[in-house]
Amino acid sequence: xxxxxxxxxxxxxxxxxxxxxxxxxxxxxxxxxxxxxxxxxxxxxxxxxxxxxxxxxxxxxxxxxxxxxxxxxxxxxxxxxxxxxxxxxxxxxxxxxxxxxxxxxxxxxxxxxxxxxxxxxxxxxxxxxxxxxxxxxxxxxxxxxxxxxxxxxxxxxxxxxxxxxxxxxxxxxxxxxxxxxxxxxxxxxxxxxxxxxxxxxxxxxxxxxxxxxxxxxxxxxxxxxxxxxxxxxxxxxxxxxxxxxxxxxxxxxxxxxxxxxxxxxxxxxxxxxxxxxxxxxxxxxxxxxxxxxxxxxxxxxxxxxxxxxxxxxxxxxxxxxxxxxxxxxxxxxxxxxxxxxxxxxxxxxxxxxxxxxxxxxxxxxxxxxxxxxxxxxxxxxxxxxxxxxxxxxxxxxxxxxxxxxx
Numbered sequence: 001x002x003x004x005x006x007x008x009x010x011x012x013x014x015x016x017x018x019x020x021x022x023x024x025x026x027x028x029x030x031x032x033x034x035x036x037x038x039x040x041x042x043x044x045x046x047x048x049x050x051x052x053x054x055x056x057x058x059x060x061x062x063x064x065x066x067x068x069x070x071x072x073x074x075x076x077x078x079x080x081x082x083x084x085x086x087x088x089x090x091x092x093x094x095x096x097x098x099x100x101x102x103x104x105x106x107x108x109x110x111x112x113x114x115x116x117x118x119x120x121x122x123x124x125x126x127x128x129x130x131x132x133x134x135x136x137x138x139x140x141x142x143x144x145x146x147x148x149x150x151x152x153x154x155x156x157x158x159x160x161x162x163x164x165x166x167x168x169x170x171x172x173x174x175x176x177x178x179x180x181x182x183x184x185x186x187x188x189x190x191x192x193x194x195x196x197x198x199x200x201x202x203x204x205x206x207x208x209x210x211x212x213x214x215x216x217x218x219x220x221x222x223x224x225x226x227x228x229x230x231x232x233x234x235x236x237x238x239x240x241x242x243x244x245x246x247x248x249x250x251x252x253x254x255x256x257x258x259x260x261x262x263x264x265x266x267x268x269x270x271x272x273x274x275x276x277x278x279x280x281x282x283x284x285x286x287x288x289x290x291x292x293x294x295x296x297x298x299x300x301x302x303x304x305x306x307x308x309x310x311x312x313x314x315x316x317x318x319x320x321x322x323x324x325x326x327x328x329x330x331x332x333x334x335x336x337x338x339x340x341x342x343x344x345x346x347x348x349x350x351x352x353x354x355x356x357x358x359x360x361x362x363x364x365x366x367x368x369x370x371x372x373x374x375x376x377x378x379x380x381x382x383x384x385x386x387x388x389x390x391x392x393x394x395x396x397x398x399x400x401x402x403x404x405x406x
Contacts, residue, residue: 001027001028001029002026002027002028002029002072002073002346003027003028003029003030003031003070003071003072003073004021004027004029004030004031004071004072004073004074004075004342004346005031005033005054005067005068005071005073005074005075006018006021006030006031006032006033006075006077006342007033007034007056007058007064007067007068007074007075007076007077007078007088008033008034008058008076008077008078008079009031009032009033009034009040009043009077010032010034010036010039010040010043011034011077011078011079011168011170012164012165012166012167012168012171012330012331012335013077013079013102013131013330013331013334013335013338014032014034014075014077014078014335015043015331015335016331016332016334016335016336016339017075017077017335017336017338017339017342018030018032018043018047018051018339019047020335020336020339020340020374020378021075021339021342021343022047022050022051024339024343026343026346026347027050027072027346028050029050029051029052030047030050030051030052031051031052031053031054031067031071032044032051032052032053032054033053033054033055033056033067033068034053034055034056035055035056035057035058037053037054037055040053040054040055041053054066054067055067058078058084058087058088059083059084059087060087061087061090061091064087064088064091064092065091065094065095068091068092068095068097069095071095071097072097072098072346073097073098073099073100073342073345073346074088074092074097074098074099074100075099075100075101075338075339075341075342076088076089076092076099076100076101076102076103077101077102077335077338078170079170079171079173079174080105080170080173080174080177081101081102081103081104081105081108081174082105082107082108082177085101085103085105085108085112086108086111086112088101089101089112089115089126092124093118093119093122093124094122096122096123096124097124098124098125098126098127098345098346098350099124099125099126099127100126100127100130100338100341100342100345101126101127101128101129101130101338102129102130102131102135102334102337102338103128103129103134103224104129104131104133104134104174104223104224105174105177105222105224106181106184106222106223106224106226106227107181107222109128109129109224109227109228110227112126112128112355113128113227113228113355115355116354116355117354119353119354119355120353120354123353124353125345125350125352125353125354125356125361126354126355126356127341127344127345127350127356127358127361127362128224128355128356128357128358129224129228129357129358130337130338130340130341130358131333131334131335131337131338132159132304132323132330132333132334132337133157133159133221133223133225133240133242133304134223134224134225134228134357134358135334135337135338135341135358136304136323136333136337136371137155137157137225137304137306138225138228138229138357138358138359139358139359139362139364139367139368140306140308140321140364140368141155141225141229141233141306141308141359142232142233142358142359142362142364143364143365143368144306144308144310144319144321145233145308145310146364147364147365148308148312148317148319149308149310149311149312149317149319150310150311150312150313151234151310151311152233152234152235152308152309152310153235153236153237153309153310153311154235154236154237154238154239154307154308154309154310155225155229155233155235155237155238155239155306155307155308156237156238156239156241156306156307156309157223157225157238157239157240157241157242157304157305157306157307158208158210158218158241158242158304158305158306158307159218159221159240159241159242159243159302159303159304159305160210160213160216160218160242160243160244160245160302160303161244161245161300161301161302161303161329161330161333162244162245162246162249162292162297162300162301162302162329163245163292163297163298163299163300163301163329164300164329164330164331165300167285167288169281169285171330172253172281172284172285173281175244175253176253176256176257176262176277176280176281177222178196178221178222179196179197179253179254179257179262180196180257180262181222182194182195182222183195183196183201183220183221183222184222184226184227185204185220185226185238185239185240186226186227186229186230186235186237186238186239187237187239188236188237189235189236189237191226191227191230194220196219196220196254196257197257197258201219201220204219204220204239204241205217205218205219205220205241206218206241208241208305210303210305210322210324211303211305211322211324211391212301212303212324212325212326213245213301213302213303213324216243216245216247217243217247218241218242218243219241219242219243219254220239220240220241221240221241221242222240223240223242224357225238225240226238226239226240228357228359228360229359231357231360232357232359232360233359245297245301245302246291246292246295246297248291248294248295249284249287249288249291249292252284252287252291253284256280256283256284260276261276261277261279261280262276262277262280263276263277264276264277299326299327300327300328300329300330301325301326301327301328301329302324302325302328302329302330302333303322303323303324303325304322304323304324304333305320305321305322305323305324306320306321307319307320307321308320308321315396315397316396316397317394317395317396317397318394318395318396319392319393319394319395320391320392320393320395320401321390321391321392322390322391322392322393323375323389323390324388324389324391325375325379325389327378327379327382327383328375328378328379328382328389332375332378336371336374336375336378337371339374340367340370340371340374341358343370344362344366344367344370349362349363349366350362351363368390371390372389372390375389375390376389391403392404392405
């Protein structure tokens with residue numbers, strides 16, 4: 001049998017991936033690698049035979065190499081990826097192990113794509129960005145382009161989620177990063193960049209009606225799909241917009257960044273050194289419970305929608321894919337596809353070597369079939385057995401919508 005190590009295996013995403021892998025029957029050993037060794041050991045004990053724990057410092061290559069030694073596949077769930085993914089991947093490459101991650105930071109994705117030749121020389125496969133967005137979104141876009149349309153014009157990605165049991169500093173750091181860097185959008189057949197708080201970025205804000213959630217404001221997001229999808233599909237537009245629920249919570253994050261509280265430059269406050277960045281993250285985490293309570297938010301929920309437009313038999317046609325849930329959110333939406341990436345890697349179903357985004361190396365039919373089953377199983381375990389978690393609509397040129405069974 002085989003061994004998989006999940007780095008960041010105690011986090012909101014990594015813990016879901018660990019549980020999915022432990023129940024998959026594909027791996028005889030699932031290793032939880034995490035800086036919090038006590039929590040990792042507790043989780044391993046809860047999951048039982050075949051699951052073990054190891055301490056791992058994501059910024060210390062010898063620690064990474066020790067944690068992944070003997071693995072057939074490494075799944076990296078340690079965020080924020082713009083600070084962690086390069087040292088982790090370098091250590092995994094030197095160990096000669098196939099690698100999967102859920103990297104959703106576009107700037108480091110560009111750097112990783114430039115490592116393709118070195119990864120090929122190492123003889124391994126790197127499945128990059130195998131989560132929700134990116135991940136599921138890339139595969140759905142590939143499926144629509146290959147199986148449903150003759151020509152594909154655009155891919156527009158919308159996502160929102162909220163109410164997770166916990167939210168760590170790494171998730172909030174990622175949002176700070178997303179609001180602070182130039183945001184790529186593939187518009188009119190070329191890559192362009194907008195800024196979150198500037199007029200060009202504000203002009204792209206909109207609302208979108210998600211199944212189970214309703215009309216939600218969404219904002220430009222610097223995720224990797226805008227970079228990778230045009231490399232593999234002939235497209236005129238790829239956009240990515242999202243938010244976090246409830247709206248007041250996401251707005252708090254935005255205001256912190258707009259006011260300069262994401263700065264890492266220390267300031268003196270009454271004789272003490274304070275880093276605004278560190279304060280802002282701690283403050284947001286503390287305020288989260290209050291905001292959820294005041295919103296009477298209830299249990300976690302989320303949705304990722306992919307709108308693919310093109311032509312079929314000379315007629316304009318649109319497909320809307322909604323991966324929606326009233327019981328699953330960031331952890332499940334990202335952790336389940338990540339685990340699937342590790343499973344497919346072990347089964348030899350990741351096509352090729354080098355640095356590969358999902359649309360470049362996965363069979364969409366096979367992947368979506370597995371995803372439908374695993375998400376439905378997880379929803380059923382959470383008491384949402386009647387929930388339709390994968391919704392597909394076909395919209396004709398007159399705007400008539402027809403629900404399609406997958």
